[in-house]
Each structure stands twice: as C-alpha cells, then as structure tokens.
Amino acid sequence: MTVAGAVWLAVLGAAPALAQAPAAGTGPVHERVQAARTDPQLEKKLLTAGRKAAAVCANCHGDKGHSSSELIPVLAGQNPDYLIEQARKYVDGRRRNVFMEGVLKALSVDETAGMAMFYAAQSADPQPNQAPALVEKGRQYFARICIACHGADARGTAHMPRLAGQHPGYVLASLKHFNTQDGVRSSTEMETVVRGMTEADMKAVAAYVASLP
Ligand code: HEC
Numbered sequence: 352m353t354v355a356g357a358v359w360l361a362v363l364g365a366a367p368a369l370a371q372a373p374a375a376g377t378g379p380v381h382e383r384v385q386a387a388r389t390d391p392q393l394e395k396k397l398l399t400a401g402r403k404a405a406a407v408c409a410n411c412h413g414d415k416g417h418s419s420s421e422l423i424p425v426l427a428g429q430n431p432d433y434l435i436e437q438a439r440k441y442v443d444g445r446r447r448n449v450f451m452e453g454v455l456k457a458l459s460v461d462e463t464a465g466m467a468m469f470y471a472a473q474s475a476d477p478q479p480n481q482a483p484a485l486v487e488k489g490r491q492y493f494a495r496i497c498i499a500c501h502g503a504d505a506r507g508t509a510h511m512p513r514l515a516g517q518h519p520g521y522v523l524a525s526l527k528h529f530n531t532q533d534g535v536r537s538s539t540e541m542e543t544v545v546r547g548m549t550e551a552d553m554k555a556v557a558a559y560v561a562s563l564p
C-alpha cells in the first residue's frame with residue numbers, strides 16, 4: 352500500500368458511516384449481474400434488456416455511452432458496480448438530478464443490470480486536445496492524491512469510478528458539487544478529498560484524466 356493509501360484509509364475509518372445506505376455491491380441488481388457471470392443465457396437476456404433501455408439514454412449519453420456534451424458523463428467503459436450504485440443513489444435521493452431520478456426509477460431490475468453490463472462492455476476513448484501544461488500539472492496532483500482510490504491508470508475498481516476519458520467539464524462540475532456539498536452528490540471520501548483542492552487543481556486534474564485512454 353502507498354503512503355497516500357494508508358492516509359486515506361485512516362481518514363475513511365474516522366468518517367461516520369451512512370447508516371441508512373445499503374452496502375455498495377449488494378442488492379437485487381448486483382445479484383442479477385453476479386448470476387449472469389456464470390449463466391450465458393441470463394447474460395444474453397440482460398444485455399438485450401440493457402441495450403434496449405440504452406436507446407433512451409443515447410439521446411443524452413450518446414451512442415454506446417460516448418456523450419458529446421461536456422456536462423453529460425461518458426458511460427462507456429464505466430465500472431458496472433459503480434453505475435448500479437449511482438442508479439441506486441439517484442433513486443433513493445443521495446444523488447440529485449430530477450431527470451435522471453425519473454429515468455432510472457422507470458427501469459426494471461433487469462434493465463438496470465443490463466444497462467450497466469452494456470455500458471461497461473463499451474470501450475472508452477481519451478478526450479482530445481487537452482492543454483499539455485495543464486495535463487502535466489494534473490498528472491502530478493493525481494499521482495499524489497487520487498491514485499490511492501481511482502488507480503494508477505484512473506480506470507477505478509469495481510466500486511470506484513473510472514475517470515480516464517471522462518469529459519473535463521463533467522469532472523470539474525462533480526468536484527464542485529462535492530466541494531460545496533450542495534446536495535447534488537454525496538460521498539464522504541470525495542468531500543474529504545476536495546477540501547484541499549483549489550479551482551486550478553481541479554481544472555488540471557480534470558484535463559489529465561480526460562486525456563487518458
Ligand atoms: C436528458 C438527458 C439524459 C438522459 C436521457 C439520460 N441521462 Fe443519465 N445523466 C444525464 C446528466 C446531465 C447526468 C449528470 C447529472 C449529475 O451531475 O448528477 C447524468 C448522469 C448519469 C449517471 C451517472 C454517471 C456517473 O459517472 O456518475 C448514470 C449512471 C446515468 N446518467 C445513466 C443513465 C441511463 C441508464 C439512462 C437511460 C435509461 C440515462 N442516464 C438517460 C443526462 C441524461
């Protein structure tokens with residue numbers, strides 16, 4: 352474990368747990384995804400349901416999850432457990448966006464499982480034309496702080512989001528939501544992380560992760 356990792360584990364240990372929140376990686380949707388890993392018939396069924404649901408999402412998130420708007424997240428290549436957990440957060444109010452809440456509430460368990468599997472299977476691309484000086488500054492910041500949770504390649508883990516190839520505008524907006532704690536997003540980990548960041552740090556790190564494959 353890196354020193355940064357050890358420090359963050361200490362910080363997390365001290366953070367109060369969200370008593371009402373179900374543990375990430377549990378619940379009916381996760382159970383379906385888990386079951387599909389050893390059941391090809393079910394996998395096919397869920398992927399078909401997910402692809403159909405994604406036709407609606409494509410209006411904003413783009414074909415195969417490559418959104419063209421700076422403020423709409425790329426879903427391609429995103430980790431499935433993270434997608435499922437965010438869907439649950441919108442539905443139970445821990446993450447606020449009236450439109451997303453409505454859309455995700457309308458999905459069945461199988462459609463939610465399927466859309467997560469569908470998007471996770473798409474390949475993500477770097478966002479072109481990030482300013483080199485900003486990228487370099489962001490690389491250094493990322494290596495000091497973010498790497499402990501989001502990984503050396505910024506592709507995250509099962510429960511940690513992939514940041515590589517994400518729109519810098521969306522990354523910046525998300526960091527600001529965590530920072531101002533305006534109720535749009537909630538995460539004890541990220542609220543602690545952004546406390547030490549200036550707007551210049553946020554912009555640099557956003558450019559860096561956007562530039563990654
Ligand atoms: C009208 C446009 C629109 C449509 C249609 C839409 N979304 Fe979204 N979606 C957004 C926006 C904007 C955000 C970012 C909001 C925020 O900051 O919380 C978002 C965020 C998300 C996130 C969080 C991603 C992350 O990286 O944290 C998920 C998951 C998601 N949408 C899934 C879906 C799915 C699945 C569908 C279709 C069933 C869908 N969306 C349809 C606009 C849309």
Ligand code: HEC
Pocket residue numbers: 359363424492493496497498499500501510511512513514521522523525526536537538540541544556557
């Ligand atoms: C202690 C672990 C931890 C560290 C360190 C950390 N993150 Fe995170 N990050 C998380 C978790 C957990 C989430 C999911 C939060 C949620 O559910 O909304 C997240 C979410 C995010 C998101 C939202 C992604 C999306 O798709 O919406 C961004 C952007 C982000 N982190 C950027 C960063 C940056 C930049 C750094 C370094 C300055 C960093 N993180 C350091 C744990 C961490």
